[in-house]
Amino acid sequence: MYWNREIETMERAALETLQLQRLQDTVLRVAQRVPFYQERFAAAGFTPDDLRSLADVRRLPFTTGADLRATYPAGLLAVPLDDAVRLHTSSGTTGKPKALYFSRQDVDHAAELIARCLVMSGMHAGDVLQNIMTYGLFTGALVMHYGAEKVGCLVIPAGPGNSERQLMLMQDFRTTAIHATPSYALYFADFLEKKGVDPRKELSLRRAFVGAEPYTEETRRKIEAALGLQVFNSYGLSEMNGPGVAFECPQQHGMHLWEDHFLLEIIHPETGDPVPDGEQGELVLTTLCREAMPLLRYRTRDITTVLPEPCACGRTHRRIQRIAGRSDDMLIARGVNFYPQQIESILMGMPALGRNYLIVLEGLDELTVKVELAEAGFDGQVEHLARLQSRIADSIRAELLVKPKVDLVPPGTLPVSEGKAKRVLDKRSL
Amino acid sequence: MNAVRLIAVFAENKPGQTARITRLLAEANINIRWATIANNGAFGVLKFLVDKPDAAFHQLKQNGVMVTFLEALAVEVQDRPGALHTVAEALAHHQINLDNTSGYVADRNRAILIVEVQDVARAATVLEQHKLHLLSQAEMLQA
Ligand SMILES: [Zn+2]
Numbered sequence: 001m002y003w004n005r006e007i008e009t010m011e012r013a014a015l016e017t018l019q020l021q022r023l024q025d026t027v028l029r030v031a032q033r034v035p036f037y038q039e040r041f042a043a044a045g046f047t048p049d050d051l052r053s054l055a056d057v058r059r060l061p062f063t064t065g066a067d068l069r070a071t072y073p074a075g076l077l078a079v080p081l082d083d084a085v086r087l088h089t090s091s092g093t094t095g096k097p098k099a100l101y102f103s104r105q106d107v108d109h110a111a112e113l114i115a116r117c118l119v120m121s122g123m124h125a126g127d128v129l130q131n132i133m134t135y136g137l138f139t140g141a142l143v144m145h146y147g148a149e150k151v152g153c154l155v156i157p158a159g160p161g162n163s164e165r166q167l168m169l170m171q172d173f174r175t176t177a178i179h180a181t182p183s184y185a186l187y188f189a190d191f192l193e194k195k196g197v198d199p200r201k202e203l204s205l206r207r208a209f210v211g212a213e214p215y216t217e218e219t220r221r222k223i224e225a226a227l228g229l230q231v232f233n234s235y236g237l238s239e240m241n242g243p244g245v246a247f248e249c250p251q252q253h254g255m256h257l258w259e260d261h262f263l264l265e266i267i268h269p270e271t272g273d274p275v276p277d278g279e280q281g282e283l284v285l286t287t288l289c290r291e292a293m294p295l296l297r298y299r300t301r302d303i304t305t306v307l308p309e310p311c312a313c314g315r316t317h318r319r320i321q322r323i324a325g326r327s328d329d330m331l332i333a334r335g336v337n338f339y340p341q342q343i344e345s346i347l348m349g350m351p352a353l354g355r356n357y358l359i360v361l362e363g364l365d366e367l368t369v370k371v372e373l374a375e376a377g378f379d380g381q382v383e384h385l386a387r388l389q390s391r392i393a394d395s396i397r398a399e400l401l402v403k404p405k406v407d408l409v410p411p412g413t414l415p416v417s418e419g420k421a422k423r424v425l426d427k428r429s430l
Numbered sequence: 431m432n433a434v435r436l437i438a439v440f441a442e443n444k445p446g447q448t449a450r451i452t453r454l455l456a457e458a459n460i461n462i463r464w465a466t467i468a469n470n471g472a473f474g475v476l477k478f479l480v481d482k483p484d485a486a487f488h489q490l491k492q493n494g495v496m497v498t499f500l501e502a503l504a505v506e507v508q509d510r511p512g513a514l515h516t517v518a519e520a521l522a523h524h525q526i527n528l529d530n531t532s533g534y535v536a537d538r539n540r541a542i543l544i545v546e547v548q549d550v551a552r553a554a555t556v557l558e559q560h561k562l563h564l565l566s567q568a569e570m571l572q573a
Contacts (some may be wrong), residue, residue: 370472373440373496380438380500381529382468382475389470407472410440410496 003119003151004112007260008315015316019263020054022288027051027060030294033078036071037061037296057263057286058274062297068098068239075099076293084292089137090238100139100238103292107146110241113258114147117247120256120313121207121232125152128173128204132166132180132188133212135159139242140212144179147244153177160184163191170203177207179234179243182215182223186355187416189226200228209234211243214302214323214341218348222355233322239298240285246320254307254319261289264318265297266306269327277308282327283320301327303339331359331424333367338400340423343369346395352377352388356414362427367404369396372411431554432564434504434544435483439476440496443469451476451495458482458489463571464544466532479544481571502546503554504565507533509541517543520560526553542570 002008010018028048030037040061041047050059068076068090077084084101091097102110123129129148133141135157148155156169160180166188169175180188185208192199199205205227210220211234220231235255236243245262246255257264266281267274275281283300303326307319325339332338340359347357347369354372361367369392377388389406397403415422441447448467455462455478464479477500480486490497507513514533521528530546542565547553554564 375496378438378440378496378498380436380475380477380498382470383529385440385473385475386470409442409473412494413442 001119001122001124002315003116008116008120008256008317010260010316012316015259016054018260019288022260023054023057023263023286024048024051026286026288026290026294027296029078030076030296034076034294036067036076054263057265057297060286060296062272062284062299063295064299065098065239065301068100069096071099072096073099075101076295077101078294079103079292087137088139088142088238088242090139091137097137098239101292102241105291106241106293109261109289110143110244111146111150113241113244113261114144115150116258117209117232117234117244118148118151118153120247120249120315121209121230122250123148123151123153123177123207127151127153127176128156129153129177129179130156130158130166130169130173130175132158132160132178132184139236139238141179143236143242143244144209163188167192167195167197170205174204176204177209177229178205179209181212182210182219183213183416185210185223185227185231186219189223190355193226199226203228205229207232209243209247211235214325214329216341216345216348217322218345222348235302235320235323237300237302239295239300240287245285249311249313249315251312254311254321256311256313256315256317257320259317262286263288264306264320266304269301269303277306280305280324303327329424331361331426333361334365334402336400336402338402342399343396343404344423346399347371347392350388350392353392354411356411356416357423358414358425359423360425360427365428367402368407369393369404370407370409370414372414373408374411431551432504432566432569433501433550433554434479434565434567434570436477436479436500436502436544437483437486437490438498438500439478439490441474441476443472443474447474448476451490454489454493454495455480455486458485460486460489464532464534466530468530479570483567500546501550502544503550503557504570505543505545505557506563506565507541507543509539513541514543516560517545517557517562520556520562521545521547521553524552524556526556 031048083103085104086102088100089097131141135141145155208231210231224231232248234243235246246257248255263286265284269282283302283304285298286296287294303324305321325341347353354374357371392406461481462478466477468475533541533543
């Protein structure tokens with residue numbers, strides 16, 4: 001099933017021709033209208049005529065999150081403010097937010113991309129989508145909302161939290177799909193288990209669109225098993241419309257990134273040099289259809305890999321692997337770099353363990369991993385728990401080359417957040 | 431086969447955690463007849479023999495405590511030197527590993543050993559062959 005078969009299955013050569021046209025158009029527009037890019041182009045000695053092939057994109061300057069914060073609240077508008085119909089902001093962990101403006105056409109394009117994603121997953125008119133993301137300045141909920149309406153779904157704008165009410169809505173309106181963060185999906189699964197509700201028998205859920213935080217394959221399988229549905233990995237960021245940038249097809253193997261709307265590059269996060277397909281690096285995106293606020297070579301800080309080989313579903317847009325981490329989230333302990341997701345992946349692969357964990361860095365680079373024990377992991381024998389503890393420590397050491405201290409804790413001991421879970425506590429005083 | 435049911439609790443090894451468990455049991459009028467605590471760094475496992483195991487299990491579970499049942503053997507021995515040795519030797523002779531054991535003096539000349547092994551049924555058969563008396567849950571609670 002395709003929403004837009006012509007575009008989604010377009011021959012690569014035609015797609016690349018389209019990309020180049022759109023890139024040239026975008027660059028020309030910002031060169032004429034956006035002072036920020038005019039200055040950057042001048043500093044780099046670049047003129048729009050220099051852009052003759054897609055490879056020339058490397059001659060363009062990068063745009064960073066810091067650039068967007070520095071231009072808050074005016075943003076990097078390429079249209080008169082009157083032509084903008086919506087504002088979103090993206091809050092960083094520190095400092096000022098980023099102001100992101102959408103024209104009417106941008107709002108419509110964002111919905112079009114979501115429609116492609118949902119139909120790709122098998123959704124159609126008549127499905128009921130319960131949108132458990134935060135409505136408001138954050139793009140996650142609204143962009144999905146508009147796209148699902150476009151498909152003809154009944155959209156329930158539930159917003160996050162209040163699990164009792166979520167459950168009531170699912171029962172009363174026979175919700176068939178949810179859009180949620182992985183931490184909320186896990187939290188909700190736990191809530192159902194405690195209430196003794198069997199989602200397979202008592203709910204109509206078939207699909208979950210899960211994104212906004214990186215999560216592992218193990219977490220996906222855990223959500224699928226607990227809720228009795230299929231989880232589709234969703235990737236997006238507010239700077240690029242929010243959700244709908246890249247999304248999984250039924251193969252569940254990498255996310256198709258809509259290349260007619262975004263030009264994708266993978267670079268080495270430190271040197272900025274391109275990384276060959278199949279190798280991990282930072283995702284850099286250039287908007288190709290954005291009207292109000294085009295962004296050139298935006299540094300997403302998300303670490304991923306391009307899967308260049310054709311997909312069995314017939315779509316020609318290349319896939320990216322699930323996000324391995326944020327280059328900002330990278331942790332360094334005892335001189336070794338790693339991402340929290342590497343630890344999560346190990347923990348979620350062990351049935352004796354629960355869903356909550358906390359990575360603590362303290363003192364002189366001491367790494368402690370606290371993880372909740374699952375009901376299935378407790379047989380009353382302290383020796384078995386001690387053995388489990390050393391097995392976890394050994395597995396983590398094999399992956400990171402740093403041996404952590406592992407603390408098993410009872411369920412409910414670690415902080416659970418209904419939104420973005422806090423998984424790292426850095427108490428080092430270095 | 432006479433075996434006894436213990437309840438085992440997983441708890442953080444932090445001040446007040448044991449008191450929290452015993453308080454919960456007291457609140458439900460549960461009498462603790464025997465207890466052991468094994469700590470391992472950040473956590474500990476507490477084991478109890480109580481007069482009302484189902485009620486105890488329910489009370490703890492309801493209060494969010496991680497709890498499970500364990501089966502163990504309660505072996506009656508004379509309170510004299512070598513009593514534990516008799517039991518240990520009988521089990522060793524049949525290649526049965528003693529996972530855990532602890533004892534208490536029940537009255538003037540009787541002691542009771544709580545014996546935890548992997549295969550409770552086999553250990554029970556072996557001990558009974560050695561003419562050792564295994565207490566039932568009811569006998570144990572009277573002891
Ligand atoms: Zn595909």
